[in-house]
Amino acid sequence: MDNKKYIGLLNYMKDLGSVVVAFSGGVDSTFLLRAAKEALGDKVAALTIVAPYIPRWEVSEAKELVKKIGIRHEFLEVPTIIDEIKLNPKDRCYLCKKTLFSMVKSFAKNNGFEYVVDGTNVDDINEYRPGLRALKELGIRSPLLENGLTKSEIRELSKELDLPTWNKASYACLLSRIPYNTELREEDFDKIEKSERYMIDNGFKVVRVRCHKDLARIEVPRNDIKRLIVMDLLDEISLKFKEFGFKYVSLDVQGYKTGGFNSDIEGEVKQDAKRTFTRG
Template identity: 60%
Template sequence: MISDRKYEDLIDYLKKLDSIVIAFSGGVDSTFLMKAAKEALGDRMMAVTIVSPYIPKWELEEAKEIAKDLNIKHQLIEFHSILGEIKFNPKDRCYLCKKFVFSKIIEFQKEKEFKYVIDGTNLDDTKDYRPGMKALKELSVVSPLLENNITKEDIRRFSKDLGLSTWDKPAYACLLSRIPYNQEIKFEDLRKIENAELYLMELGFKGIRVRSHEDLARIEVQRQDRKKICDEELMDKICEKFKELGFKHITLDLQGYIMGSFNN
């Protein structure tokens, strides 16, 4: 166990919940929370991961592998359609989607007779535009990291101390965040974005985004990677690959990666 007051308070908090289902994406926040919940509650907890068109296949596979490595009971809940309410990517898309997704997780929680559903919202999430947090509040989803004032920096530090492979994993958001508000969401666009980002990751880029403006791709890389991606030969390779995927115009955002850039 980590000797840190914040971590100890989190473990005590989780113990008081008695039994929980955790919404688990495989990201740094939910992986850390899942590990802490396992320590606090043992078999009185399990993880649920949503399988949807908005989540890349590689992220789902990572989540399954992490749960297996940590010996966590893990359930997949699947839906394979684009929700009618968010088909044209409204500004409150995240609220509508989370309301639907967490309602499904709550159905599972009640069926299996666990007391609470928890998620990995942390203190830093309150500083960004997060309409999904309203849905969590309405559904009485518990956010232990937020309740214990745990920041992203805390999570990475604790994760490293616990030996979690996700401690330095870049933040990742669902594929819908790559599409401008009020643009129609299409399956083929989601797959195009997924494969484009996977290709950039295979080239060694981390924390990237491919924003899709219909047939135009706007690539965001970490600021320290801007020089790397401007290699002439590399740019030619990226253009060729992106055009194979269906993009007609391939651009580089000179500002680099900006979290939630469509919110600005």
Template identity: 45%
Template sequence: MDTHTLFKYQSLIDHLGQLESVVVAFSGGVDSSFLAKVCREVLSDRAIAVTVVSPMIPAWDLDDAKAIASQIGIEHILLEKATIDTVVRQNPENRCYHCKKTAFRAIVEIAKERGFNAVLDGSNADDTKDYRPGTKAIEELNVISPLKTAGLNKKEIRLLSKQLGLSTWDKPAYACLATRISYGEEITAGKLNRIEKAEKYLHSLGYAQVRVRSHDLIARIELEPEERARFCDPAILDRVSRQLKEYGFLYVCMELEGYSMGSLNRNLQ
């Protein structure tokens, strides 16, 4: 590991030590898992993790979060949110702002109740490269992003996670199911359910990095570029088409250039 990365890591440790007690917004992804692990190492019981459980989070993601928190040994609170707020359901371009504002406001309340000094999120130095309206909500609530402050990017976080023995070091990037639905198209339980089933099915076929983008009744599949040749076997195409139509999609197609983070944001540029 290069000295520059080690310097950033030490900067992170020093920063966390100064905070003294923290609540980590925890998804079980690469970034929040790494942050929770370091917080646990530095602050012991003065670090806890909170996961907001909503219809926009797939069941397997929640299971992962529970398992990873247990492996880290950090206290893990599940904050149940059974319904989707009206403005979020309408899916405006700044949907993530409204969603984050509601979720983090609840996490801030837990921090106050428990007497913890700060709420942390796992944003990293790479997160400035895409449209992320949720960042505004985080800033308004004075949530701290220590990975970003330390200048740690995703590649460095994966490397450090591996060094710390975290199973998430090579976990594919993920985001809530709402990010699959085009802006302006209403988010419904039915749409979220068929997206979740479709992605779970593609995972079962061995495709780790998958997005099933929903355009009303059209499923647009994104895979890692190197997986496209294997996917384009006629037998696989037929199986996937039949299965996704069983879940409620009317048409099934594929993004020819493969998976791209934030692809639904292109029409905002």
């Protein structure tokens, strides 16, 4: 592929020698894993985290993707919610990443890999992602970010590489569906996952179901709201969501927005981004 950034990425990966790719099965980590294989061959392993707040269908998709790429695939089992984030603090992403990626680093060290890499890209630094600070502190490398690749470029290159994820909707762990300073419960993750999967299977590829205890707040892009407001469909959604464990079901008329609970901490969002990516 004659693309300067992609060639630069391959050379960057070769210089690392051997890597563990933190692999979720999303657009970025799939592209990164494909590039890592091209650059390093069998000196690569994909490691997928399995936790209560990672949708099971996403783990299944990750398995299939790695199988197609043809790379060693391992799983980091985290069977319960880690103590540091049980009350969903504002810096839960930082605390979670610090704990989980410390485990990933241990895996890499114990299995003879030199580096851990993740799929952070250039666009991520403009969002509230305190977890990126944890990655920086742990020495996790972010090849896509360090080679100046944006989300749109990653999608374009993924399409050229014939990766099935090139047009996959962006996703995030289910922790982002719960308001800050709210006790995290595994039963909430279960009903969120089932509800979102139901919406996806009904053609709403971009959807978030925010959980306010017994109330589900559905977010879809504004141009999908009209398609959603059909009485028979609304009745069906309400019935299904209640089967999944919600008592009340609502629609956010403002539509989908990334980081739906971050508006309450807007000042901290800006400060965290500035602090994390100030280059010294």
